[in-house]
Amino acid sequence: MFTSLSDRLAATFKNLRGKGRLSESDVNKTVRDIRMALLEADVALPVVKDFTHNIRERALGAEVSQALNPAQQIVKIVNEELIDILGQHTRPLRLAKTAPTVIMLAGLQGSGKTTLAGKLGKWFKDQGDTPLLVAADLQRPNAVTQLQVVGERAGVPVFAPEKGNVGGHDAVGPTGEGTRSYGDPVEVAEDGIQHAISKLYNVVIVDTAGRLAVDENLMQQAADIRDAIEPDEVLFVIDAMIGQAAVETAQAFQDGIDFTGVVLSKLDGDARGGAALSVAKITGRPIMFASTGEGVKDFEIFHPDRMASRILDM
Amino acid sequence: LTRGGLDDAAWEEVEDTLLAADLGIDATNELVEQLRTEVKVHGTSDEATVRGWLRTDLLRLVDPGMNRALASARVDGRPAVVLVVGVNGTGKTTTVGKLARVLVAEDKDVLLGAADTFRAAAADQLETWGARVGVPTVRSHKDGADPAAVAFDAVKAGIELEADVVLLDTAGRLHNKANLMDELGKIKRVVEKQSPIDEVLLVLDATTGQNGLRQAEVFAQVVGITGIVLTKLDGTAKGGIVVAVQRKLGVPVKLVGLGEGPDDLAPFDPEAFVDAILA
Ligand SMILES: Nc1nc2c(ncn2[C@@H]2O[C@H](COP(=O)(O)OP(=O)(O)OP(=O)(O)O)[C@@H](O)[C@H]2O)c(=O)[nH]1
Ligand SMILES: Nc1nc2c(ncn2[C@@H]2O[C@H](COP(=O)(O)OP(=O)(O)OP(=O)(O)O)[C@@H](O)[C@H]2O)c(=O)[nH]1
Ligand SMILES: [K+]
Numbered sequence: 001m002f003t004s005l006s007d008r009l010a011a012t013f014k015n016l017r018g019k020g021r022l023s024e025s026d027v028n029k030t031v032r033d034i035r036m037a038l039l040e041a042d043v044a045l046p047v048v049k050d051f052t053h054n055i056r057e058r059a060l061g062a063e064v065s066q067a068l069n070p071a072q073q074i075v076k077i078v079n080e081e082l083i084d085i086l087g088q089h090t091r092p093l094r095l096a097k098t099a100p101t102v103i104m105l106a107g108l109q110g111s112g113k114t115t116l117a118g119k120l121g122k123w124f125k126d127q128g129d130t131p132l133l134v135a136a137d138l139q140r141p142n143a144v145t146q147l148q149v150v151g152e153r154a155g156v157p158v159f160a161p162e163k164g165n166v167g168g169h170d171a172v173g174p175t176g177e178g179t180r181s182y183g184d185p186v187e188v189a190e191d192g193i194q195h196a197i198s199k200l201y202n203v204v205i206v207d208t209a210g211r212l213a214v215d216e217n218l219m220q221q222a223a224d225i226r227d228a229i230e231p232d233e234v235l236f237v238i239d240a241m242i243g244q245a246a247v248e249t250a251q252a253f254q255d256g257i258d259f260t261g262v263v264l265s266k267l268d269g270d271a272r273g274g275a276a277l278s279v280a281k282i283t284g285r286p287i288m289f290a291s292t293g294e295g296v297k298d299f300e301i302f303h304p305d306r307m308a309s310r311i312l313d314m
Numbered sequence: 315l316t317r318g319g320l321d322d323a324a325w326e327e328v329e330d331t332l333l334a335a336d337l338g339i340d341a342t343n344e345l346v347e348q349l350r351t352e353v354k355v356h357g358t359s360d361e362a363t364v365r366g367w368l369r370t371d372l373l374r375l376v377d378p379g380m381n382r383a384l385a386s387a388r389v390d391g392r393p394a395v396v397l398v399v400g401v402n403g404t405g406k407t408t409t410v411g412k413l414a415r416v417l418v419a420e421d422k423d424v425l426l427g428a429a430d431t432f433r434a435a436a437a438d439q440l441e442t443w444g445a446r447v448g449v450p451t452v453r454s455h456k457d458g459a460d461p462a463a464v465a466f467d468a469v470k471a472g473i474e475l476e477a478d479v480v481l482l483d484t485a486g487r488l489h490n491k492a493n494l495m496d497e498l499g500k501i502k503r504v505v506e507k508q509s510p511i512d513e514v515l516l517v518l519d520a521t522t523g524q525n526g527l528r529q530a531e532v533f534a535q536v537v538g539i540t541g542i543v544l545t546k547l548d549g550t551a552k553g554g555i556v557v558a559v560q561r562k563l564g565v566p567v568k569l570v571g572l573g574e575g576p577d578d579l580a581p582f583d584p585e586a587f588v589d590a591i592l593a
């Protein structure tokens with residue numbers, strides 16, 4: 001079903017004769033091909049529109065010749081534009097001038113935050129740092145237990161003064177109270193920083209509960225955590241399988257917690273990962289890491305060029 | 315679809331609405347073509363009329379006539395066995411917990427089986443859900459225990475206890491990982507040594523884009539899915555990819571997840587689903 005963009009463009013240019021610039025109608029077809037490829041890769045609609053608009057300009061101006069294979073030439077242009085957006089602001093993690101460096105993780109439910117905490121912890125530890133994981137998801141059943149196991153697997157200590165939601169009791173009381181109150185995540189996060197300072201850990205990674213873009217209360221809670229611990233990095237963890245919801249989600253998290261970087265998770269799957277483009281374009285925040293598996297080592301620096309090829313199915 | 319008349323902009327709006335809901339290009343094109351034909355045949359440019367047709371066409375595609383009942387009653391003097399599968403983090407464990415709550419409310423005896431022995435604290439998470447809704451959980455306390463053995467034990471216990479339903483939670487796995495899919499196939503085969511499996515639910519996250527179809531195809535090949543649970547519909551995502559899944563595989567969406575609480579599970583309502591997409 002999926003035909004690659006190159007195949008599609010090759011078909012479009014099958015009848016192209018001679019040298020010169022692409023005609024208006026060639027460009028229209030080209031733009032349609034690109035739009036299709038991007039939509040199939042889950043790039044969000046507003047981003048697709050913006051992107052194809054720019055490509056149209058470049059394609060209209062481009063010198064193409066059949067001898068040089070116009071399809072490949074256009075693919076090259078598209079690829080360059082993609083890499084430009086994906087890689088514009090690439091930068092390494094920001095470290096604190098005075099330890100500890102504080103990193104806060106946030107994102108939708110199930111996006112891969114807790115797993116990432118272990119990966120980051122191990123990564124720092126392997127570089128000779130002394131990281132501490134802080135269990136500030138007190139909401140999801142056994143989220144704290146999960147982080148403790150993750151910490152054990154990574155060989156990194158976990159600060160978990162509250163057990164969170166483990167009681168098996170139903171906290172949804174008749175008056176609606178307590179659905180989320182198994183302890184105060186803001187306090188846990190703050191205490192975690194104090195603990196790190198007193199015990200001389202030089203990196204603190206704060207795991208938080210998953211939350212929806214539309215959940216104003218929980219978004220405010222995340223903002224409160226952020227304000228309380230003043231992190232050096234706030235990493236937004238997003239599932240590479242996400243579709244059109246990427247834009248609203250990224251926008252809501254940017255407005256809510258003003259994240260400083262993005263981690264794309266589950267890139268070991270076969271989703272094309274157009275969300276990467278959506279998030280980079282919409283928020284202008286750098287995509288810093290790729291999460292590529294369930295193990296503590298399945299984690300790498302984000303490569304814009306590989307991501308561009310993946311989105312274009314090349 | 316707010317503009318009257320059917321100029322290019324109006325058509326683009328129709329198309330955008332469908333694409334933005336993750337319906338995908340094929341289903342979107344099919345719907346738009348159909349609508350174009352209708353508009354041509356009936357020669358109307360009245361916005362409300364066209365909107366009504368689109369709703370009807372989309373609803374037809376979602377197919378309210380599909381059988382969406384869940385196999386959750388004892389059969390042939392044994393418990394119904396429900397296997398819950400899907401990629402990582404979609405909401406399987408939570409769905410098992412919520413589903414247990416629904417079944418308990420129907421006065422059923424439910425047993426949970428923690429056949430995720432891999433994810434950190436997965437069995438604890440399921441057990442907490444079990445305790446929360448008042449049903450026992452069969453689990454292993456050993457990390458990395460054989461998930462097929464745990465599933466087997468859970469079904470065995472369900473038969474001995476004369477339970478009505480056994481719900482088996484499995485580890486999240488990406489469909490492109492052959493070894494993990496083999497493991498899932500093995501869980502199914504081992505369980506089937508003592509009891510047929512009555513329902514295999516694929517849990518799909520509503521935020522999932524076009525990859526959802528691929529997920530469904532591969533899980534269907536390996537364990538023969540009988541229903542979809544569409545989770546996280548309480549967010550902004552519409553979950554339109556299930557239209558493609560139903561269309562391609564004929565597997566109906568049976569349940570939807572609407573939150574993280576025990577009562578946030580509901581039967582799939584085609585009309586509400588369509589209205590949310592067109593809203
Ligand atoms: N294949 C794969 N699985 C991943 C990756 N990252 C996380 N996971 C899995 O995805 C599921 C969810 O991961 P978590 O780390 O629990 O996600 P979370 O964001 O902390 O989830 P909540 O706290 O419930 O919001 C688990 O099964 C993880 O093992 C990844 O890069 N690849
Ligand atoms: N908002 C919302 N969150 C949900 C829903 N269903 C599950 N979640 C959340 O999604 C996250 C992942 O849920 P789990 O049940 O752990 O998912 P899973 O599929 O079992 O994950 P793995 O076993 O790690 O693959 C948790 O934070 C849940 O609370 C839902 O319908 N709405
Ligand atoms: K997800």
Ligand SMILES: [Mg+2]
Nearest residue numbers: 113114137143
């Ligand atoms: Mg977590």
Ligand SMILES: [Mg+2]
Nearest residue numbers: 406407430436
């Ligand atoms: Mg689970």
